[in-house]
Amino acid sequence: MAQDDVFKKLVAHCKEYGYVFPSSEIYDGLSAVYDYGQYGVELKNNIKKYWWDSMVLLNDNIVGLDSAIFMHPTIWKASGHVDAFNDPLIDNKDSKKRYRADVLIEEHLAKLEDKITKEVEKARERFADTFDEKKFRETNPRVLANQVKIDELNARFAKALNDTDLAEIKQIIIDNEIVCPISGTRNWTDVRQFNLMFSTEMGSTAEGANKIYLRPETAQGIFVNFLNVQKTGRMKIPFGIAQIGKAFRNEIVARQFIFRMREFEQMEMQFFVQPGSELEWFKKWKETRMNWHQALGFGSENYRFHDHVKLAHYANAATDIEYKFPFGFKEVEGIHSRTDYDLKQHQEFSGKKMQYFDPEKGESYVPFVIETSIGVDRMFLQIVSAAYTEEELKKEDGTTDIRVVLRLPSFLAPVKLAVMPLVKKDGLPAIAEKIVNDLRFDFNCQYDDKDSIGRRYRRQDAIGTPFCITIDHQTPEDNTVTIRYRDSMAQERVTIGQLRDIIKEKVSLQSLLKKL
Ligand code: GAP
Secondary structure: OHHHHHHHHHHHHHOOOOOOEEEOOOHHHOOEEEOHHHHHHHHHHHHHHHHHHHHOOOOOOOOEEOOOOOOOHHHHHHHHHHOOOOOEEEEEEOOOOOOEEHHHHHHHHHHHHHHHHHHHHHHHHHHHHHOOOHHHHHHHHHHHHHHHHHHHHHHHHHHHHHHHHOOOOOHHHHHHHOOOOOOOOOEEOEEEEEEEOOOOEOOOOOOOOOEEEEEEOOHHHHHOHHHHHHHOOOOOOOOEEEEEEEOHHHHOOOOHHOOOOOOOEEEEEEEEEEOOOOHHHHHHHHHHHHHHHHOOOOHHEEEEEEEEEOOOOOOOOEEEEEEEOOEEEOOOOOEEEEOOHHHHHHHHHHOOOOOEEEOOOOEOOOOOOEEEEEHHHHHHHHHHHHEEEEEEEEOOOOOOOEEEEEEOOOOOOOEEEEEOOOOOOOOHHHHHHHHHHOOOOOOOEOOOOOHHHHHHHHHHHHHOOOOEOOOOOOOHOOOEEEEEEEEOOEEEEEEEHHOOOOOEEHHHEEEHHHHO
16 A cells, blocks of 8 residues: 555544544644544553653653743743744745745655665565665666765755755755646745744733743753752752653644644653763663664664754754654654753853752853653654554455554553453343453553444454453353453453453553663
């Protein structure tokens, strides 16, 4: 199936099964804003717990924070967001559509990469076992020609971005004959900068209202509380502050479902270190965060680092952890060595010292900072993309059937077990209800007695429920039930008394955290 189709199905599935709804749907929706349904909110909470516990529970020197969304407007002047949190925009005069100029160029680069991949795959089929990919890439003239184009374009693009040379960015679009996907023409406006922060007013106009911003990242709430936490928590460097919270960006190219939203949630951790040690910590956090992703078991080949060519104004090293989404490798998390930029800026703009007294060195300094920053929503999309599976099953009459399964890691699954009486009589529903009432204190359980047992299994597969417990006519006789495993569809007979332990072992967050 084409990857575009897989993605469309995934979006439809998220809506049909109560994971994600378009916001304000009865009013035709609000672009790039989404609501999480009954299962979505559970998955989201589980993702947040996995992140929070891996930071705050597992590390003595990392503590949490929940700072306000509204902050003093000077914070955004100090952080550079008022002046530099911009996207380069370009409009197509025929379709009247607006694009991010850098995204148009990146998509063009991805098409060139695709051409190479297709050549390689064709050759692999032709030469089968004798195929030497490295040699092919180094000698095939078409691959080489495209690689030269990619390298030249990358270098030119990086320079234009670094110099914030908007005229050159437009020239790159023209020289590479990039067309508008809607009108198909190259009738472009000039490129201009657009600030991504939402603003509103605090206080009534009569009192003299103040323009304030909806935070575009949660990180600044951590920086301005750095000394509050350090002093009250008697924290010693190196230490970290972790925070989960909403962020807002007036994204121009808001596409790909919950990948790029205007209101989203971030999980950010700022790790304060001695100046000079930051690149060592940067390396350590790169590894730690990659392990956190890969522990979910979606295949290490689906992740990669993408080191930044253009560094943000505050960074001296930066990388993204990318995942192979149905629409290609894309960023899920950013890891940045933010130097002492933010704390120094706040020191200057607030006039308050942002220094740490290091008892071991006997001196005060402004610490350097390593940041790990991941979007909850993007992580959610990564997980459902990886978990969504369509399986072809052979039926007894020889025909085939498609089973849709969300192969979510058990700890993340919104519902851990569904308890189902085979029939709605003979005392079976009462036994099922008793099991649910007993296990609901340990796990999120669902009682399900509607439709045939086969349809109920399918419904739970589609939600991603790892265990289905069926109560049949043998249950009242010997207190046993069948437990059906979502991924293998295998069934086994166990006693009711064994259920808690069997399920606990498989859905525990602990075993996941112990892998880190
Ligand atoms: N404090 C650093 C920072 O905000 P970023 O790379 O702009 O860095 C960090 O964002 C993460 O937040 C991204 O890797 C992504 O997961 C998420 N994110 C950023 N913009 C987003 C958006 N518009 N919609 C959903 N998630 C977004």
